Amino acid sequence: MSVAKKDYKRVTVKSLIDMKQNNEKISMLTAYDYTMAKIVDGAGIDVILVGDSASNVMAGHETTLPITLDQMIYHASSVVRASERALIVVDLPFGSYQSDPKEALRSAIRIMKESGGHAVKMEGGREVKESIKRILNAGIPVMGHLGLTPQSIYKFGTYTVRAKEDQEAQQLKEDALMLERAGCFGIVLEKIPAKLATEVAQSVSIPVIGIGAGAGVDGQVLVLHDMIGMTHEFNPRFLRRYMNLYEDMTKAIGQYVHDVKAVDFPSDKEQY
Incomplete structure (x- = not known):
C-alpha cells in the first residue's frame, strides 16, 4: 500500500x-471557496482542483457549461x-x-x-493541441483531461x-501520449475502464489522476x-462517501429551528 513519503512544504x-x-x-479533491479549501489544504491534500463542477455544486446548473471565466477566477x-x-x-471553462x-x-x-492559481486544466485531446501548446509556451502549466469530458456532454449525450x-x-x-509530448504535466482520466486507465498510466511518464478509472493510475x-x-442524489459506482453531511446538517439545522421557536436558544449563558 502506498503511503506519503515526503512532507512537501508546497506541492508543485x-x-x-x-x-x-x-x-x-x-490525492486530489475539488474546492470552490475559502472555508472549505482551508480545511482540505490543512488535511494534507496534494492537489486542489477548482473545477468547473462549481457550476453544478455551487450554482445548481445541470451541466458545467454555464459557468463563466469570471466566475472561475x-x-x-x-x-x-x-x-x-x-x-x-483551475479548470478553463x-x-x-x-x-x-x-x-x-x-x-x-x-x-x-487574477486568481494566483498554479496551473490550468483543459478537456480534450488532439482537438485542443494548439491551444495547449500556446498556453505552455507562455510558461503556464497545463493538465489534460480525457475520457468522459463533461463540457462535451451534449456531443455525447450521456x-x-x-x-x-x-x-x-x-x-x-494516442491522445494521452500526445498530451505528454505537448508538455502537459498530468492527465485526468474520467470514467473509463480500469484496465485501459492502467495501460495509459504505464505508457506515460507524467502523473495520471483517475475519477472512476480504477486503482491502477497514479492518484485519485x-x-x-x-x-x-x-x-x-448523485451515486455513481466510483464514489465513496467518507461522511454523510447532508443528514448531519439537516438534523442540526432542524434542531436550531426548534430551539429558536421554543426560545431555548439563546440561553442565559449565550447572552451578554
Whole structure:
C-alpha cells in the first residue's frame, strides 16, 4: 500500500512527477471557496482542483457549461487565499479555449494573473493541441483531461463510461501520449475502464489522476461535496462517501429551528 513519503512544504508540478516516480499516490479533491479549501489544504491534500463542477455544486446548473471565466477566477481566488500546501489547478471553462488558441491563452493568463492559481486544466485531446501548446509556451502549466469530458456532454449525450470500444480506447491512448509530448504535466482520466486507465498510466511518464478509472493510475480525484456527503442524489459506482453531511446538517439545522421557536436558544449563558 502506498503511503506519503515526503512532507512537501508546497506541492508543485515537479512534486507530482516525483510522486509518480516514487510510486507515491497523489490525492486530489475539488474546492470552490475559502472555508472549505482551508480545511482540505490543512488535511494534507496534494492537489486542489477548482473545477468547473462549481457550476453544478455551487450554482445548481445541470451541466458545467454555464459557468463563466469570471466566475472561475472568483472561485479560484478564494481557494488560493486558503492554500498553503496544495497545488491549485483551475479548470478553463467551456467556451474559453476550444475554438481559438489565442483566446485560450488569454483565458489562461487571466486565471493565473487574477486568481494566483498554479496551473490550468483543459478537456480534450488532439482537438485542443494548439491551444495547449500556446498556453505552455507562455510558461503556464497545463493538465489534460480525457475520457468522459463533461463540457462535451451534449456531443455525447450521456455520462456513461467512455472508451469501452477498441477505436475510442485507441484514440484515448494516442491522445494521452500526445498530451505528454505537448508538455502537459498530468492527465485526468474520467470514467473509463480500469484496465485501459492502467495501460495509459504505464505508457506515460507524467502523473495520471483517475475519477472512476480504477486503482491502477497514479492518484485519485473526487468532488469534495460528493465525498463528504453534502450531495445525496448523485451515486455513481466510483464514489465513496467518507461522511454523510447532508443528514448531519439537516438534523442540526432542524434542531436550531426548534430551539429558536421554543426560545431555548439563546440561553442565559449565550447572552451578554
